[in-house]
Amino acid sequence: MEALPSNLIFHELIGLYAEVFESTNPKLINICGRVIDETRNMLIIETEDTHEKMVPKNGTTFVFHLPSSSADHDQRVKIFGTLLLSQPENRVKNIRKIRMR
Template identity: 60%
Template sequence: MEISAYNLIFHEIIGLFTKVINSNNPSLEEIRGKVVGETKNMLIVETDDKNEKMVPKSGSTFLFHIHLLRGNTRVTEQVKVNGNLLLSQPENRIKNIRKIRMR
């Protein structure tokens, strides 16, 4: 299943560009870069200056950039995601899409 705004939270997010647009910790806001790692509670974001920042999922809101193919045109869509929806081990979160598709 192709990644979309509707199923982003069930897909692999490593490799996607993201920006922290809101956080309980104001010093984390405006962190932007490529997601290079993920744990149950954290996203690891590689910034433009090649530093890795650990951002807690809980209490943060992320803006992800996803690339879609619409006909013969490639478009980038921005998707805002409450980090609390990502709280899970990545492999378990990805498995949940199967349960939803079976309904």
């Protein structure tokens, strides 16, 4: 399944480029890089200088860059981290349940 703005909260996030747009912790704002791991409450982002930053989902707004067929720019989607709060494998399964309704 292709990652689209309409299904991103149900999609695998590992490998996507992400930016911290807003956060209750001001030190996290503007962290950006590839999502390399995900837990129930955290995204682990590898920054361009190869540091791994653990960013809590709760209280954070992310901007994800979705690859597009046009090579000149990615599509950007803003997601509230609270929508991502669940175990990644359960969140991915939920799209199947919604489609079956």
